[in-house]
Amino acid sequence: DTAVSQTPKYLVTQMGNDKSIKCEQNLGHDTMYWYKQDSKKFLKIMFSYNNKELIINETVPNRFSPKSPDKAHLNLHINSLELGDSAVYFCASSPGTSRVDTQYFGPGTRLTVL
């Protein structure tokens, strides 16, 4: 049973296209996150949602729009893709927003923009 799942695992697309990455967690957690891992493996928070409400929106271009239809899902939509968007995107979830809560990560989606 996969706790945090992401689809697709690989995504190859052309510059200027619009694409979405889906994330689902079956842990019953209230909080979900999107992280971006660049080519140097540096991980950085992009967004965080708690009970479907946005609580973190780091300095991410507004071409990136997260959507949380319910607590178990947090999707990432990216408009007008650019070369610099190529990265691995990780979804994560945690029981809540307490500092003691462990974040559980999905397997990642490798996005390649040509």
Place this chain on the structure above:
Amino acid sequence: AQSVTQLGSHVSVSEGALVLLRCNYSSSVPPYLFWYVQYPNQGLQLLLKYTTGATLVKGINGFEAEFKKSETSFHLTKPSAHMSDAAEYFCAVFNQAGTALIFGKGTTLSVSS
């Protein structure tokens, strides 16, 4: 501001040797510290975490880490490396608001036979 620095982007050990991965932190509030492991083409898995209490924290797969406030360090150790330990290791600290993890740049551990 919260940050972590991982010393050494690449560590190589022989199978059976001690593993030591270094992490120093900077935090304006009592830190909550984490070590995650990333195996090739996989997501991150929590190895261990320090929140409060005992400063020596034991994790999965025989790893442990010691929180040293005086040295602002949270180094990860394992007495005897196994080939299966080869992976990328990330140290992390919660941001000041406690809403997201701030990761170090990672250390690649290689294990040779």
